[in-house]
Amino acid sequence: MRIVSLNAWGGRVHEPLMRYLGEVEADVLCLQEVTHVAGHDGGWLTFREGDFELPQRASLLEDVTAILPEHRAFFAPAASGPLYDGDREVASEWGLATFVRQGFPVIGQVQDFIHGDFPVSGFGAHPRPRNAHGIRIFRHDVGSAVTIVQMHGLRDLAGKGDTPARLAQAHALVGLVEKIWRRGEGLVVCGDLNLLPGSETFPILGRLELTDLVTTRGFADTRTSWYPKGGRYADYLLVTPDVKVERFDVVAEPEVSDHRALLLEIG
Template structure:
């Protein structure tokens, strides 16, 4: 039986109803989500992220919403920052980061979580480029008698653009180090996420040393954004695998649109 993995930047649940409908219908074995919001004790509803004149609706209970529809999964939440969202003029403390969901019956036999840029900010969401983290799991597949390591990350956002910088190269080395802490010899390896990088970034050369090849660019996909994202520069999300991963299907999902990012769908034998 193939293992189905979906990787997606959830955009704080901005496109909430299509998002939860898609995830429930797709029913992935492993779901890697970036930009997940969590307000402790929230019963749901909407809050607003503010930065200068920019405002973005955020689902207060996105972590709980996805947990509720993936009832047969274990949920792992890795916050990258804690800062204010707003209900009118009232500030509400919110956590923001990565969430990984793994179907029950797929034992998680190894795990690592850590920052690949900066550290958990003491106050608010932090200054740009803001802290970023990664989360890795090693799961055992009973039907194949083997383990696969899956690592997701959310790359730092630089207001100057997506080109290489010393911080991004340091981030790549930190990611490679984190991968090596959880992966064991012989494991297939999948690395995915919103990298916030261009396809010619030195990051991919660094990850190539681990045997990783990106499927987005090598399979001819040129756009990982949806119509919710009106800007130029259509690459953001990538999914890389090692040769041990036997690919049955890979897709950059154009429809439905559930975020300003497209979902990446991988099925492996």
């Protein structure tokens, strides 16, 4: 089974992203920062926050769904807020999307917030709400199930250091995992955690016997040249001892976002 996790950055690097997702042959694709505008006919809108602007692919969820016709799509919005077409506001949703290849039965599913809750109006104040989505998949090839949970960790304007909110988020994530995962089966937790490697989040997740593959396998950068700042860690992928890792890579090329894709193959 091949699992890919990637912060899609709202589809900012759209053509390379679509090409990569169409070619990578992921059985399970976990995407963060996925935009969705109901009824929109494609094209680009703009996210604005103060003087900051970022192009966003209005139909990113539909674009990925179209190039993966053999997959089922699960969308978990974390927030709803305005994007802009010129000066016109367009209501949008933003969150996680999980794509599962047909032939891998989804026999369990959980989705909930691990920081905050769905905002009543707009995207909300920082640190904004964050959610997680988990699926339990039966593998006919090995006769057992594996649970895959993805998340997008909260962003704090002060940086990636530990805060009470981040530690509470870690405990909430453990609680969400325990709702779906059965001990003795494999567990994969992945996503843009927005953390430094020394975070207390990792010992908390270690209570589930999870070990991070990014740091323990010598990868020191999960960002691409689209990201000009320091602090090059953001994305992580953790597994339990029950997961038979055949291959793991932090994909340097092609660059399809300001984050690198994480690629895991399990036996």
